[in-house]
Amino acid sequence: MTLLSNLDLVRLKYILIVIIVLLISAAAVFFFADPYSKKFSKSSNRAVSIRYDNGAYTLYRFGKPFFIRGAAGTSHLKELSQAGGNTIRAWDTVGLQHLLADAEANNIAVVVGLPMPYNDDMDAFYNNDAEVKAQFIKYRELVARYKKSKAILFWCVGNELAFPVKPQYLNFYKAFNQLVDMIHHDDPDHPVTTTMINVSNRNLISIKLRTNIDLISFNIFGALRSLDADLKSIKHAWNGPFMITEWAIDGPWPGQEHTAWGAYIENTSNKKAEQYLNLYQRYMPLKNPHFLGSLAFYWGQKQETTPTWFSLFDKYGNKSASVNVMQYLWTGKWPAHKAPEIKYMLVDDRGARDNPIYRPKVTLRSKVWMADPSLNKNLRFEWFIQPEDWFRTQHFYNQKARKTLDSLCVSENQETATFKTPLKEGPYRIFVNIYDKNGYFASCNTPFYVVEDKITDNK
Secondary structure: OHHHHHHHHHHHHHHHHHHHHHHHHHHHHHHHOOHHHHHOOOOOOOOEEEEEEOOEEEEEEOOEEOOEEEEEOOOOHHHHHHOOOOEEEEOOOOOHHHHHHHHHHOOOEEEEEEOOOOOOOHHHOOOOHHHHHHHHHHHHHHHHHHOOOOOEEEEEEOOOOOOOOOHHHHHHHHHHHHHHHHHHHHOOOOOEEEEEEOOOHHHHHHHHHHOOOOEEEEEOOHHHHHHHHHHHHOOOOOOOOEEEEEEOOOOOOOOOOEOOOOOEOOOOHHHHHHHHHHHHHHHOOOOOOOEEEEEEEOOOOOOEOEOOOOOOEOOOOOEOHHHHHHHHHHHOOOOOOOOOOEEEEEEOOEOHHHOOEEOOOOEEEEEEEEOOHHHHHHOEEEEEEEEOOHHHOOOOOOOOOOOOOHHHEEEEEOOEEEEEOOOOOEEEEEEEEEEOOOOEEEEEEEEEEEOOOOOOOOO
């Protein structure tokens, strides 16, 4: 009896070893095989398709190879086309009919965003069957309405969602995959993507294991510098096609240079243009055979800590030096005109790195130095002051527009401005926008802090 038990135990161990080997082999096949090469290996007559051939992925649009050169935003599509761009990205479906018509008129392709609620709190949406069903019906109707548009390039389901491997996220994956599968069935002409912040090994494994998207998209800023190395290190997690849906200069977030009171220091518009050029030329993974293209951030005017940090245009539609850089990157040619060029700005002979702190009602002189002062007479200088309220939010930047404090400016004389510091204690910035007669502008600003003369104890 004991002998039989020992034999059974040996057999059981042998069976377990075989099972473990098979599981390891299956895992190796999953992680290191390339399912996307097989998926896209055949040619297609669809309006938009991805093809795999000789180790490389190529995007096709209307039967011709299409490399994505564009920007994130929803405006200035004519200027995008004139600069050599071919794609725009929208985060949601607001004004989609107008956007698609404008894009079609300017031969611009559109990555259409289908927003999904963030999944940090599953009970708020994904565990509510009625909410999930309503969203599915809404997007199915929207896809049916617009799928024939010649402007659509991809559908992008969600933006910067979390893709954890946790049982409580099952309802999220169910809702996500229902939308992806619906688009594949109802609109096979347009591939489906989703976006993630930078490169996350964990998220990529989850996306590969638990979703059926066609390509991955990265929103990436300073981490563009390490993207190529990051992609090589995670081939086991993602070896399919990818694109960059947001890339830009360094942003106003932790780790960036700031004043003593925490105000992030913004470069001049010309310095930002130089950084866009440097980032693209040095770090864009143009030689990666899985890369389908990129979209610069932000094609338009956007408040994000300041109204100028990421804005390639101003609120009037004037172009910055970064627009010229994009044209050069997309076409290899610089435009005939260039934006005014700023060297630096000082307030009371102090820059942002000097941590300028003042008392209320102090009269100060601000001056901006231009690269070619002889051109100043042909330029228009617009000075203004705004308070900052980043310290009141839970996030490290705020997208709420600020009120301009017009009453503080005492006088303006082109490159100089005299102003009085506000009465209320807190952080502020003085801005200058400089306009030429060719539709270009330059911008810079200096943060400063106001400390009250005394603190009154009201107890």
